[in-house]
Amino acid sequence: MLRIxxxxxxxxxxxxxxxxxxxxxxxxxxxxxxxRFAAYVYERDNPKGWHLEWWFHxxxxxxxxxxxxxxxxxxxxxxxxxxxxxxxxxxxxxx
Amino acid sequence: xxxxxPAPRRFRSSGRYSALxxxxxxxxxxxxxxxxxxxxxxxxxxQVVIIGGGxxxxxxxxxxxxxxxxxxVAVLEKGPIGLGNVGRNTTIIRSTYYTPENIRFYDFSLKLxxxxxxxxxxxxxxxxxxxxxxxxTDGQRDVMTGRANDMRLAGADCIELDRAAIKxxxxxxxxDNQRFPVLGAFxxxxxxxxxxxAVAWGYARGASEAGVDIIEHCEVxxxxxxxxxxxxxxxxxxxxxxxTVCLAVAGHSSHLASMAGIRLPIESHALQAFVSESIKPFLxxxxxxxxxHFYISQSDKGGMVFGGSTDAHNTYAQRGTQWIAQEVASEGxxxxxxxxxxxxxxxxxxxxxxxxxxxxxxxxLPLEGLVMNGGWCYGGFKAIPAGGYTTAHLIARxxxxxxxxxxxxxxxxxxxxxxxxxxxxxxxxx
Numbered sequence: 001m002l003r004i005x006x007x008x009x010x011x012x013x014x015x016x017x018x019x020x021x022x023x024x025x026x027x028x029x030x031x032x033x034x035x036r037f038a039a040y041v042y043e044r045d046n047p048k049g050w051h052l053e054w055w056f057h058x059x060x061x062x063x064x065x066x067x068x069x070x071x072x073x074x075x076x077x078x079x080x081x082x083x084x085x086x087x088x089x090x091x092x093x094x095x
Numbered sequence: 096x097x098x099x100x101p102a103p104r105r106f107r108s109s110g111r112y113s114a115l116x117x118x119x120x121x122x123x124x125x126x127x128x129x130x131x132x133x134x135x136x137x138x139x140x141x142q143v144v145i146i147g148g149g150x151x152x153x154x155x156x157x158x159x160x161x162x163x164x165x166x167x168v169a170v171l172e173k174g175p176i177g178l179g180n181v182g183r184n185t186t187i188i189r190s191t192y193y194t195p196e197n198i199r200f201y202d203f204s205l206k207l208x209x210x211x212x213x214x215x216x217x218x219x220x221x222x223x224x225x226x227x228x229x230x231x232t233d234g235q236r237d238v239m240t241g242r243a244n245d246m247r248l249a250g251a252d253c254i255e256l257d258r259a260a261i262k263x264x265x266x267x268x269x270x271d272n273q274r275f276p277v278l279g280a281f282x283x284x285x286x287x288x289x290x291x292x293a294v295a296w297g298y299a300r301g302a303s304e305a306g307v308d309i310i311e312h313c314e315v316x317x318x319x320x321x322x323x324x325x326x327x328x329x330x331x332x333x334x335x336x337x338x339t340v341c342l343a344v345a346g347h348s349s350h351l352a353s354m355a356g357i358r359l360p361i362e363s364h365a366l367q368a369f370v371s372e373s374i375k376p377f378l379x380x381x382x383x384x385x386x387x388h389f390y391i392s393q394s395d396k397g398g399m400v401f402g403g404s405t406d407a408h409n410t411y412a413q414r415g416t417q418w419i420a421q422e423v424a425s426e427g428x429x430x431x432x433x434x435x436x437x438x439x440x441x442x443x444x445x446x447x448x449x450x451x452x453x454x455x456x457x458x459x460l461p462l463e464g465l466v467m468n469g470g471w472c473y474g475g476f477k478a479i480p481a482g483g484y485t486t487a488h489l490i491a492r493x494x495x496x497x498x499x500x501x502x503x504x505x506x507x508x509x510x511x512x513x514x515x516x517x518x519x520x521x522x523x524x525x
Contacts (some may be wrong), residue, residue: 001416001417001418002408002416013418014416014418019407019408019523021521021522021523022362023363024408034508035508038507038508038510039400041451041507041510041520042359042360042451042507042508042520043358043359043360043514044349044358044359044361044362044509045353045358046349046350046361046362046363046409048347048350048358048411049361051409053408053409056424062215069408071363071409071410071411071412072410072411072412074410074412088334
């Protein structure tokens with residue numbers, strides 16, 4: 001069970017949250033070619049290591065949170081609001 | 096027709112496991128048994144190198160060597176064979192899908208399972224005990240009726256069971272659960288279970304006998320390429336050259352593909368499975384709970400083998416989260432209340448390559464000579480024979496087998512995703 005330190009509510013169990021996927025992908029500019037949009041929608045780094053991801057605190061403050069989490073150890077490095085610039089863990093690929 | 100499985104090869108007795116041999120070994124302390132496949136040393140160059148000695152990798156090698164005439168093949172496995180997902184699943188086989196393409200593919204697999212023991216001359220304990228799906232609402236009945244009809248149209252089997260038939264088939268089931276009363280069920284009688292370890296061993300032996308080198312403890316650390324095509328793989332046991340390299344690495348397809356600079360439409364997620372202590376015969380079908388996501392069967396040793404949904408976040412850790420275990424247990428008890436008396440003996444997690452549309456990928460990757468078989472989400476075990484056969488077809492003939500034309504990688508960029516449940520590009524929901 002993950003324990004996620006929500007910046008609004010404090011540390012809560014994973015059951016209060018909903019996973020919302022990779023938070024490092026960025027929407028291309030509107031005039032970008034179709035291949036870039038396909039990559040944005042479908043392709044993922046899927047790293048074995050640090051992963052910047054979205055979690056929605058559905059049973060808490062109902063905010064979207066950014067979380068740096070390690071996909072092997074499940075250690076959480078940083079949690080922040082959607083707009084925040086989080087510190088990148090060593091070895092993590094910045095967004 | 097492409098849906099027809101190739102006839103099993105003629106039975107050729109090696110005499111290895113004859114009654115006479117058994118008697119002789121019994122009298123001499125069983126000291127004469129030899130390993131069933133060669134422990135090969137890597138050569139410098141192969142026509143085909145398959146990365147991953149799991150179900151799909153071994154099956155691909157087996158069919159390449161025995162049905163497509165390509166025997167210059169190596170299977171590279173970072174650990175011992177059979178310890179990945181082929182040994183970490185709930186062993187269920189079935190072809191209960193919704194779209195004609197998937198029904199035909201998985202029914203092709205079921206046909207290969209039906210002939211597997213004759214094909215391999217190996218007892219894989221293929222047990223067609225039937226797979227039963229309960230339904231709990233009128234809407235669910237209508238959807239399942241449609242699916243049953245589609246299955247029958249595609250040549251698969253599916254029958255409907257009323258409550259009395261369910262109760263007589265599955266005495267311990269609770270039909271009158273307060274929240275989710277069972278209204279009826281559908282059953283695929285040809286579905287069932289297979290002893291998963293024997294699948295790996297049987298394919299390994301059959302491939303090895305045909306000349307395939309199975310190289311254990313050989314981890315791939317890089318993919319070497321020159322002028323736009325693959326030339327071989329860097330491994331912990333040195334460079335191995337190859338004309339064609341096939342990725343068959345459940346859970347790690349993204350990791351391997353990234354060695355060639357390729358990003359895949361895949362996320363890796365954990366799926367848990369559970370085994371209880373052994374009990375007397377309790378359940379002789381595979382049972383699926385329609386009001387949630389829960390599936391259960393009883394192993395030949397008597398343990399109840401069951402599982403549910405994925406952990407729903409990216410992970411490479413082969414363990415499971417607590418709340419899913421709790422969810423799975425509560426669904427199990429809702430369906431079969433007597434399960435509450437059982438203790439769980441083992442629990443484990445396997446890493447699934449979840450694709451963005453829930454459909455696997457069998458096809459070439461954007462590097463000449465590199466192909467993949469992966470992204471099985473959590474349906475990889477039942478697909479092993481068909482996945483191996485069609486991947487061998489792809490490698491040998493240079494084009495997709497007619498049953499896998501919808502499984503290519505290009506479908507994502509070209510807007511032809513094959514999203515059977517219609518969930519969108521959210522792998523943790525598939």
